[in-house]
Amino acid sequence: MKPKIIFTLSMAITLSLFTSCSAVKEYQKSRLNDAEMILANRKIERTELSFQSYREGASGANAGKSGGGCGCN
Amino acid sequence: MKKICLTVIGLYLGLLAAFSQQGPANDSSYRSRKLKIDEINLVSSYYHQDGERAAVTGGIGSQKLTDISNTLDIKLIRYDRKDRKQVWTGEVGIDNYTSASSDKIDPKTISSASYADNRVYPSFSFSRENEKKGTEFGVGVSASSEYDYFSIGLNAHVTKKTKDRMGEFNAKGQAYMDRVSLIYPVELRGSEDPNAQKRGSAARNSYSVALSWSQIVNQRLQLAFLLDLVQQDGFLSLPFNRVYTEGGAVQVEHLPSSRFKVPIGARANYFFGDKLIIRSYYRYYFDDWGLKAHTANIETAIKLNNFFSLSPFYRYYRQTEVDYYKPYREHKVGSEFFTSNPDLSAFNSHFYGAGIRLSPPGGLFGWQHFNMLELRYGHYTRSNTLQANIVSLHLRYK
Numbered sequence: 001m002k003p004k005i006i007f008t009l010s011m012a013i014t015l016s017l018f019t020s021c022s023a024v025k026e027y028q029k030s031r032l033n034d035a036e037m038i039l040a041n042r043k044i045e046r047t048e049l050s051f052q053s054y055r056e057g058a059s060g061a062n063a064g065k066s067g068g069g070c071g072c073n
Numbered sequence: 074m075k076k077i078c079l080t081v082i083g084l085y086l087g088l089l090a091a092f093s094q095q096g097p098a099n100d101s102s103y104r105s106r107k108l109k110i111d112e113i114n115l116v117s118s119y120y121h122q123d124g125e126r127a128a129v130t131g132g133i134g135s136q137k138l139t140d141i142s143n144t145l146d147i148k149l150i151r152y153d154r155k156d157r158k159q160v161w162t163g164e165v166g167i168d169n170y171t172s173a174s175s176d177k178i179d180p181k182t183i184s185s186a187s188y189a190d191n192r193v194y195p196s197f198s199f200s201r202e203n204e205k206k207g208t209e210f211g212v213g214v215s216a217s218s219e220y221d222y223f224s225i226g227l228n229a230h231v232t233k234k235t236k237d238r239m240g241e242f243n244a245k246g247q248a249y250m251d252r253v254s255l256i257y258p259v260e261l262r263g264s265e266d267p268n269a270q271k272r273g274s275a276a277r278n279s280y281s282v283a284l285s286w287s288q289i290v291n292q293r294l295q296l297a298f299l300l301d302l303v304q305q306d307g308f309l310s311l312p313f314n315r316v317y318t319e320g321g322a323v324q325v326e327h328l329p330s331s332r333f334k335v336p337i338g339a340r341a342n343y344f345f346g347d348k349l350i351i352r353s354y355y356r357y358y359f360d361d362w363g364l365k366a367h368t369a370n371i372e373t374a375i376k377l378n379n380f381f382s383l384s385p386f387y388r389y390y391r392q393t394e395v396d397y398y399k400p401y402r403e404h405k406v407g408s409e410f411f412t413s414n415p416d417l418s419a420f421n422s423h424f425y426g427a428g429i430r431l432s433p434p435g436g437l438f439g440w441q442h443f444n445m446l447e448l449r450y451g452h453y454t455r456s457n458t459l460q461a462n463i464v465s466l467h468l469r470y471k
């Protein structure tokens with residue numbers, strides 16, 4: 001029951017965000033283009049992600065490696 | 074160790090010196106046909122952990138481990154005759170690590186994954202972007218080598234932006250072909266344990282498809298949705314991980330030869346006012362070994378002025394155990410699959426710390442091209458005794 005509620009709420013929030021999208025021109029993207037607004041892991045997080053993939057059972061969905069190459073799971 | 078550090082620093086300074094006589098950065102209206110250096114990055118980290126649940130000794134014993142990691146990458150760009158942007162990236166990483174538990178595979182000799190070892194991992198990638206059409210494709214190859222593990226990786230990706238440049242779809246395929254050296258605990262070499270009879274090496278292959286959708290919502294908010302499908306086949310155990318049964322008999326870890334993993338994630342970044350950025354991330358993960366996990370991460374970047382920011386962060390992680398896990402001396406004889414690796418047990422963890430980022434307009438230390446320095450510290454604490462600290466440094470030459 002609980003996961004269903006969480007899933008429904010997540011979908012509702014996501015849909016409301018998508019429907020509220022407003023057109024952003026290139027010259028209006030100064031904040032979105034800020035180096036710290038990047039929608040990915042930063043280079044300095046590389047070793048953190050590596051040790052987390054060794055020490056934890058879950059990995060992936062973070063635009064990095066999701067198996068192989070380091071003897072980890 | 075000193076040699077490795079000096080080699081990496083020497084290589085980095087050599088590259089900086091070699092390209093420090095370049096002219097001023099290209100005007101954006103000029104598209105160079107010649108391959109030019111865009112940026113060089115050096116990332117160095119020091120990681121230290123300790124705990125009392127080592128997998129090598131069956132779920133008890135020291136987990137003390139230290140890892141010093143250095144990676145250097147160089148990114149080159151050019152524009153081809155059709156005005157498409159080409160990016161060539163080369164990278165090399167060197168880790169030096171010491172592990173107290175690895176030394177327990179065979180305490181008397183060095184014929185094991187040794188107490189101190191190195192991992193070297195070069196990679197190369199190429200991508201081509203058509204900025205007018207909003208498309209990109211790329212390919213890459215990587216390798217990783219350490220005493221008891223060798224890996225070759227291949228990857229390819231495609232990206233397509235929407236017409237209004239508000240959304241972006243990315244698909245990436247990866248394949249890793251790995252070899253695991255079959256090094257068994259000393260007391261099981263030549264034993265009756267059928268899982269410890271193999272010699273040489275075994276294959277482990279990983280194939281994944283990663284899909285993502287990024288969306289700009291407004292001038293301050295952007296989102297990303299991520300889905301990976303990962304299939305692993307082959308020898309997925311580690312041959313030196315001991316398992317003790319209820320009666321005290323010792324065996325080596327034995328896990329299924331196939332694993333299917335599905336991580337689903339989302340990111341949301343929001344820029345408050347002119348000084349504060351909130352970066353958030355959530356991931357739900359499940360696999361066919363029975364492991365389920367939640368990861369939630371939040372980081373704030375506080376811009377104290379135009380070139381200095383402070384970024385405290387917090388990450389929470391929780392997982393259930395795999396179907397084949399039991400702690401030290403709790404496995405019954407006769408199970409088909411078994412492990413006492415605490416990394417596959419049920420636990421939760423907290424990871425918190427802070428980073429600083431310096432990017433002065435005139436460059437660092439008066440050197441214009443040497444334009445960004447980032448320093449970050451994190452403390453990791455896990456509910457089953459493991460504690461770790463990590464310090465990382467990122468220097469960028471652009």
